[in-house]
Amino acid sequence: MKKVYFDNAATTPVRKEVIDVMIPYFNDFFGNPSSIHSFGRECRYALDRARFSIATFIGAKDKEIIFTSGGTEGDNLAVKGIARANKDKGKHIITTGIEHNGVLNSVKTLEKEGFEATYLKVDETGRISLDELKNSLREDTILVSIMYGNNEVGTVQPIKDIGELLKDHQAFFHTDAVQAFGVEKIDVNELMVDALTVASHKINGPKAVGFVYIKDGLKFDPILDGGHQEKGHRAGTENVPGILGFAKAVEVVVEERNKNRELYKTLRRRFISLLNENGIEFKINENVEYCLPHILNISFPGTKVDTMLTNLDLEGVAVSGGSACSAGSITPSHVLVEMFGDNDPRLHNSIRFSFGHYNTEAEVDYVVNQIVKIIKRDK
Amino acid sequence: MIYFDNSATTRPYKEVVETFQEVTTNYFGNPSSIHSLGQQAEKLIQKSRQIVADILNVRDEEVFFTSGGTEGNNIAIKGCALQYKSRGNHIITSKTEHASVIETCKQLENFGFDVTYLDVNNEGQVSIEDLKNSIKDSTILVSLMHVNNEVGTVQPIMEIGNYLNQFPKIIFHVDNVQGIGKVPLNLRKANIDLCTLSGHKFHGIKGSGVLFVKNGIKLEPLITGGMQEGKIRSGTENVAGIVSLAKALRVSNEKYTLHVEQLQEMKNELVKYLSSCEDVIINTPIMNSAPHIINFSLPGIKPEAFVHELGKNKVYVSTRSACSSKKADVSHVLSSMGFDKTISGSSIRISLSYGNSYEEIIKFKEIFNNSLKQFKQLMR
Numbered sequence A: 001m002k003k004v005y006f007d008n009a010a011t012t013p014v015r016k017e018v019i020d021v022m023i024p025y026f027n028d029f030f031g032n033p034s035s036i037h038s039f040g041r042e043c044r045y046a047l048d049r050a051r052f053s054i055a056t057f058i059g060a061k062d063k064e065i066i067f068t069s070g071g072t073e074g075d076n077l078a079v080k081g082i083a084r085a086n087k088d089k090g091k092h093i094i095t096t097g098i099e100h101n102g103v104l105n106s107v108k109t110l111e112k113e114g115f116e117a118t119y120l121k122v123d124e125t126g127r128i129s130l131d132e133l134k135n136s137l138r139e140d141t142i143l144v145s146i147m148y149g150n151n152e153v154g155t156v157q158p159i160k161d162i163g164e165l166l167k168d169h170q171a172f173f174h175t176d177a178v179q180a181f182g183v184e185k186i187d188v189n190e191l192m193v194d195a196l197t198v199a200s201h202k203i204n205g206p207k208a209v210g211f212v213y214i215k216d217g218l219k220f221d222p223i224l225d226g227g228h229q230e231k232g233h234r235a236g237t238e239n240v241p242g243i244l245g246f247a248k249a250v251e252v253v254v255e256e257r258n259k260n261r262e263l264y265k266t267l268r269r270r271f272i273s274l275l276n277e278n279g280i281e282f283k284i285n286e287n288v289e290y291c292l293p294h295i296l297n298i299s300f301p302g303t304k305v306d307t308m309l310t311n312l313d314l315e316g317v318a319v320s321g322g323s324a325c326s327a328g329s330i331t332p333s334h335v336l337v338e339m340f341g342d343n344d345p346r347l348h349n350s351i352r353f354s355f356g357h358y359n360t361e362a363e364v365d366y367v368v369n370q371i372v373k374i375i376k377r378d379k
Numbered sequence B: 001m002i003y004f005d006n007s008a009t010t011r012p013y014k015e016v017v018e019t020f021q022e023v024t025t026n027y028f029g030n031p032s033s034i035h036s037l038g039q040q041a042e043k044l045i046q047k048s049r050q051i052v053a054d055i056l057n058v059r060d061e062e063v064f065f066t067s068g069g070t071e072g073n074n075i076a077i078k079g080c081a082l083q084y085k086s087r088g089n090h091i092i093t094s095k096t097e098h099a100s101v102i103e104t105c106k107q108l109e110n111f112g113f114d115v116t117y118l119d120v121n122n123e124g125q126v127s128i129e130d131l132k133n134s135i136k137d138s139t140i141l142v143s144l145m146h147v148n149n150e151v152g153t154v155q156p157i158m159e160i161g162n163y164l165n166q167f168p169k170i171i172f173h174v175d176n177v178q179g180i181g182k183v184p185l186n187l188r189k190a191n192i193d194l195c196t197l198s199g200h201k202f203h204g205i206k207g208s209g210v211l212f213v214k215n216g217i218k219l220e221p222l223i224t225g226g227m228q229e230g231k232i233r234s235g236t237e238n239v240a241g242i243v244s245l246a247k248a249l250r251v252s253n254e255k256y257t258l259h260v261e262q263l264q265e266m267k268n269e270l271v272k273y274l275s276s277c278e279d280v281i282i283n284t285p286i287m288n289s290a291p292h293i294i295n296f297s298l299p300g301i302k303p304e305a306f307v308h309e310l311g312k313n314k315v316y317v318s319t320r321s322a323c324s325s326k327k328a329d330v331s332h333v334l335s336s337m338g339f340d341k342t343i344s345g346s347s348i349r350i351s352l353s354y355g356n357s358y359e360e361i362i363k364f365k366e367i368f369n370n371s372l373k374q375f376k377q378l379m380r
Ligand SMILES: Cc1ncc(COP(=O)(O)O)c(C=O)c1O
Pocket: A009, A010, A069, A070, A071, A072, A073, A075, A100, A102, A147, A149, A150, A151, A176, A177, A178, A179, A199, A200, A201, A208, A210, A325, B234, B235, B236
C-alpha cells in the first residue's frame, strides 16, 4: 500500500544525516560531559560546538541556549521559570487562547500559584489583535507568551510588532517557535524576543531534545534541580547524541528553509486547486496572508473528522484532526473553539495536513484522490 | 581504552543502539496520533512499559518514562511534596544523596518545607535509629538512595521500608539509579512507593529514565502540557529512547544473572591490589557495598592530576560524582562519612560494568603502578 505522511506538525522522521551524526556518540564518544577525563571532555567540546552552532543560527550567544528534553519542557521552563523568578516585578501574564498546551497549562499552573492571566482572543483566522494586547498590558505585566505559528492551523502572529510594542514595557516576551522554526527565519534580535522555544522532533531531529533561548541576564527559575549542567538552569546528564543530532537538524533546516517553503507552497496550491477541480466543498481554517506554509487545515462540510481520519489511514495516509499533542484526545481542538466558538460544524469536520521536506506533488494527488473518493462514497 | 567510569555513564549496548536506530527510522510516529504510525509507536511504548514492569515486578501502569534520573528524582520529591503538603511539610533524606535529591530538597526548604538530612556512619550508611527519631507527625516523604554513586555503599532499604510500613502516610522514595542491574531490590517487599532509574547508567541511552509510582500515589507534575505519561510528565514521548531503555534493562538483568559474580571478583581483585599499595586508602566499605564501585584516596595527591595521568594512558576513572558541584573541592559524601580533608579531597572512583574484563583489571594494575610511581617522583 502507498504510504503518505502528511502529519509533520505532529512529528517528523529523523533525517539520515542526523542519525549518522548521533551514532558515534553512542558507540565511541559515549562519555559524560561532566567527567574531567579527556574522554568526557571530548563530549563537552562536542556539546559546546552544538550550542555555538545553534546560537549562531538564531543570532544568540551560546550561554543563552539551554538544552531541554523537548518543546513542552522548553515552554514550561520559559513561562514558569521567568514568571516565578520575576514575580517581585508583578504577577500578571498575557498569553492567547490558542497556545500549545505546554504554554497554556504552564500559565494555568501559575494562576494556581497566585499569578493572574489574560488570554487574548483571536479572530476567525486565528490572529490576535495588537490593540487588544496593548489594552491588556498593565504595569504589573511581567510576561507575554504568544506563539509564533500555531500548530493546528498554522496562523502566524505579528511577533515583530509585539516585540516592538513591548520594547518600552517591563514585560518579558516569550514565543513558542516550535512549529515556525522549520519554515521561518528566526533571529532573536530582529524579533525582539526575550525567550523562544524550539523542539528537535519537529524539524527532522530526534525526539526528546529541544532548546530554549533565554536572553542573557534575564532571571528564570529552573524546573529541574541537581547538578550544574546547563549552568545550573537545567540539571541532568546531557543527552549528548540527541543534542548533536538536533544541532545537525538545525543546520540542515536553516540551509533548506527557503527551498522547503517553496515546496510547501507548491504542495498547498496543488492541494487546493485539486480540491476545487474535483468540486469538493471545503474551507481553509487559517489566515491566508499570515501562515506557516507547511500546515494546511481544511474543513470539509458534511464530513466527520474521525471517519475521515480512519478512512484516510486505511488508504495509508497519516494526517490528523487537531493537534497530536493532547495525548490521544479527539475532543474538539481548543484552537478551533477559540477561532469559531464552541458551536461550529468546523470543530468536527476539520483535518490538518502538514508537510515535510520529502513530500511530493504526486503524494498530494494521491491524498486528494482519496479524499474525493471518501467524500463521494459517503454521499 | 579501559573505561572504569561506568557510574558516570555507560556505553550503550550494541543491541540498544540498533534498537534506537530501528525505532527512529521505522516507528517515528507521534504516539498521540491516532493514525497507524502513531498507534504503532504507542504500542511500542506500552510493550516497553510491560517489559520494564515485569523486570521490576510491578504493574505496567506504575511505570512512567522520564528524561533521566535527575528528572525522576525531581518529579518524585517535588511532585510528592507539592501534592501532599496539606498533610505535612517534613521530608527526610540523607547527607550523601545525589545532587538531584539534595538540591531539590534545598529548593523545597526555600518554599517552607522542613528537611532532615540524616547523618551516615563511616561506611556511609544511615542508621535506622536516627530515621526513627527523625519521624514527626508532619513527615510526608522519606527519600534515600539504594546505592551511593561515589562510594558504592548500599543502604538498608529493605529494613527501612519495612519500618516505614507502619506509617501509611509517609511516602518512601528510593533513588536506585546506581543499584539497578547490580544490586537486587524488591520494590514490593521493601514497601517502596517511588523509585528512580536512569537509562544511561545501565547501557541505555542518555535522556531516558523511569519513575516507578505505586498505584494510588499522586504526584503534582513539574512539566505540564499535553498530559502524556499519565499526566505526570507532559511532552512528546521519546519513543526510541523508551524502547531502547527497556532493551537495556532486559539485557542488564540477564547480565546480572550470568555475570554478577565475575563483576564482584573483578572488584575484589582491585580492592586487594589497591589495599596492597602503600599510598592508597580505600574508602568503600568491604561489606554492604555494590559490586561495581571502589572509592579510594591518594592522600597528598591532587586527584584531578592523577585522573589526567591515567587518562593519558587511556584509562578512565573519575574523582567523584560527575554531577557534583564544581565549587566544592572535597567530596560531600566522604566528609559526611567522617573523613578529613586529606581523604575527602583526594578521592578517586573506579566504577565497573559487565562490559569490563579481567584482562583490563590486570592492565589497569600495571598502568596504575607506573603512574603512581611517576607521580611520587615528580612530587619529591
Ligand atoms: C507549537 C508547539 N509547541 C510545543 C510543542 C511541544 O513539543 P514536544 O512535543 O517536543 O514537547 C508542540 C508539539 O507537540 C507544538 O506544536
